Amino acid sequence: MEGASTKGVLSHLSLLEVQARSRKTQPQQPSRVKELKAKVEALLTQRDQLRAEIETHKNLKKLRASMDKWCTHEEEEEEEEEEEEGMDEDSENSKLLRLMARHTQLKDLLHAHHVIGGYNVIKTRQGKGMCVSLATAYEGVYLETYNLEIDVKPTVRISRHDVPPFIPLNNLAEQSSMQTDIRTLLDPLSQHLNAFAGRKQQLKLVKELHKSVVVMESNVLCSLLVLMFTVPKEKTLVLCSLDYTDRTRCLPTRVHFKCNDKELPDSPEWKKHRSLLMETPVHKALITMRKMGNIV
The missing domain is CATH 3.30.390 (Enolase-like; domain 1)
Known part of the structure; x- marks a missing residue:
């Protein structure tokens, strides 16, 4: 009798232990509700951030469009008034937006500058020509800058320049594919000019030091x-x-x-x-x- 009674008690205790474990693993209803509320609040916050980013992007796009058209300070003020209608001119947000627009504009200009090989190029004669500036430097010091005025229509050719006569500009032009890729002329020409400027600077430093x-x-x-x-x-x-x-x-x-x-x-x-x-x-x-x- 004692053995049967002992087995019954142990079985009951085992059942109670299993029930206790199952209660621990089941999420409590109040905590589940709290968790869902926190998730909803996080999603609402994320939605508000996305809306703010979209609005900022729209304003930046408007500012960039106006900034790209500015040629003088007067035009700049007119464009700002038109494009930023409804925005507070003196507010910190509008100032920040203008700075961000200017920043993206400068990044685009730097990218374009890199694409054309780091040369400063200005269109001339209503797009029929261009002026290219080639700066020279040695040991981090900028030295002379030389300029090429190039006709692009009807064919690409050098019309004027201030490159020293001992630099083989004509030979470099003949050896290049400037009709299809102007950098085949500008890159070796820049190499010649920078080497000359470097040798000249070394001679100057020898005399000084x-x-x-x-x-x-x-x-x-x-x-x-x-x-x-x-x-x-x-x-x-x-x-x-x-x-x-x-x-x-x-x-x-x-x-x-x-x-x-x-x-x-x-x-x-x-x-x-x-x-x-x-x-x-x-x-x-x-x-x-x-x-x-x-x-x-």
Whole structure:
């Protein structure tokens, strides 16, 4: 009897345990309602945000349309009054919208600037021509800017320019496919101009930074440079010729030393200097040579 009674109690306890577990796993009705209310509030908030974004996008589109048509400050004010009718001119929201529209406009201009290769292009003669500006720079410093006026109708041709005569502009034009792709002319021309500007800037820096180095010879294209060094120990004079045969580069293709000491140019130390001058801008190479104690 005791065994049967014990089994009955255990079975009842097991049943109660199962029922308790099932109650825990079932969501309580009040908490479920609360969860649904929170979800509805989140969806309503998301809806309001989407509506605000759509309204902002519409206003930005209107502002961009007006900003793209502005040519003078007077036209700008007229367009703003027409396009922003009903908007408070002095409100923070309208100011923010104008800034956002200007930001998107500048981003589009930068993208277009990148597409045309980074060149500044202005239409001339009612779209029959264009003026291209090619800026030169060296070591992060902007230098000279050159301009090409190009006719696009009936055929593409260079009408006027201020490119230096020693730059092979005509040859570059003949070798290009400018009738179908103007960048086939502008890219190599920009390379020639920037290389020339870089060599010219290096010569200027040599004169400014190295007073003890004498510039014996240089040409207009800065494709040939002859310098005179003084070796401190023996007070020996060394002539250094730098030949820039590749006109599209700022570094020389040949470096030659000449002095009374016939062995000096072929010494291991000066062979290193030759390599240094061919791999490093001349004004920086001279700083290294001076620190090594090889020139005054």
